Amino acid sequence: MNENRDRLRIAVQKSGRLSDQSLDLLRRAGLVFRSSRDRLFLYGENMPVDVLLVRDDDIPGLLVEGSCELGIVGRNVLDEQRLAGADAPAPAELQALGFGSCRLAIAVPDNGLIKNVTDLAGLRIATSYPALLAEWLRKQSIDAEVVLLNGSVEIAPRLGKAHAICDLVSSGATLAANQLHELVTVMRSEAVLASSPRAQNAATAAQIERLCARIGGAQSGDG
Numbered sequence: 001m002n003e004n005r006d007r008l009r010i011a012v013q014k015s016g017r018l019s020d021q022s023l024d025l026l027r028r029a030g031l032v033f034r035s036s037r038d039r040l041f042l043y044g045e046n047m048p049v050d051v052l053l054v055r056d057d058d059i060p061g062l063l064v065e066g067s068c069e070l071g072i073v074g075r076n077v078l079d080e081q082r083l084a085g086a087d088a089p090a091p092a093e094l095q096a097l098g099f100g101s102c103r104l105a106i107a108v109p110d111n112g113l114i115k116n117v118t119d120l121a122g123l124r125i126a127t128s129y130p131a132l133l134a135e136w137l138r139k140q141s142i143d144a145e146v147v148l149l150n151g152s153v154e155i156a157p158r159l160g161k162a163h164a165i166c167d168l169v170s171s172g173a174t175l176a177a178n179q180l181h182e183l184v185t186v187m188r189s190e191a192v193l194a195s196s197p198r199a200q201n202a203a204t205a206a207q208i209e210r211l212c213a214r215i216g217g218a219q220s221g222d223g
């Protein structure tokens with residue numbers, strides 16, 4: 001842990017799909033907290049653990065730099081940043097948390113022109129997950145062009161920016177509304193508990209282990 005503090009920090013998405021369930025899980029793990037005035041922190045009142053509320057994309061970086069020891073983040077975000085960071089130290093996935101489930105999938109227009117994954121060769125695929133997509137294409141030996149889009153990926157084919165997309169899907173309603181359908185799943189994702197790659201002293205490591213055990217216990221109590 002950072003020498004300047006003696007409390008663990010866990011990074012959680014401030015406002016988004018994972019926020020409520022992440023905080024619920026921490027409460028069920030026994031944490032009681034109160035919010036800071038600026039609502040960036042939740043101070044643990046009964047344990048030396050504070051929650052840092054941030055954008056999900058910032059969580060892997062906070063773990064890498066050691067500003068937080070633990071984080072709750074989608075596996076999609078964690079693995080994208082790990083792949084994009086090449087050989088840099090990366091946070092480890094400690095346990096899957098059973099909520100925020102979705103899949104990263106390649107989807108194509110309903111017009112029927114792209115029928116198989118091999119049809120993707122030579123085409124453009126729009127995504128916010130360029131590293132995960134490039135890795136998947138490499139493993140499949142498919143030579144396609146990855147086009148980075150940071151939002152509204154599903155409209156890229158209609159705009160003529162790409163022939164296909166690679167995006168997160170849960171119900172499939174967004175794809176259907178955009179006359180797209182899934183061709184293949186690239187990865188399955190859910191919220192995971194991740195840890196900093198920084199070396200911890202024995203006392204901190206023991207604290208982390210205790211908190212992880214509590215979170216694991218709260219999770220298995222889910223039924």
Ligand code: PRT
Nearest residue numbers: 016017055056057074100101102168169170171172173174
């Ligand atoms: O503000 P911040 O950067 O923190 O949040 P964000 O907007 O980047 O993320 P957010 O809150 O949308 O998602 C957080 C995490 O939730 C993601 O990283 C995933 O791990 C997980 N998750 C689970 C999803 C979905 N399901 C999901 N369906 N994230 C996004 N979607 C989007 C998808 O991109 C598409 O636009 O929902 C749409 C598809 O949903 P369906 O139900 O129509 O298929």
Ligand code: ZN
Nearest residue numbers: 055056057058
């Ligand atoms: Zn985000």
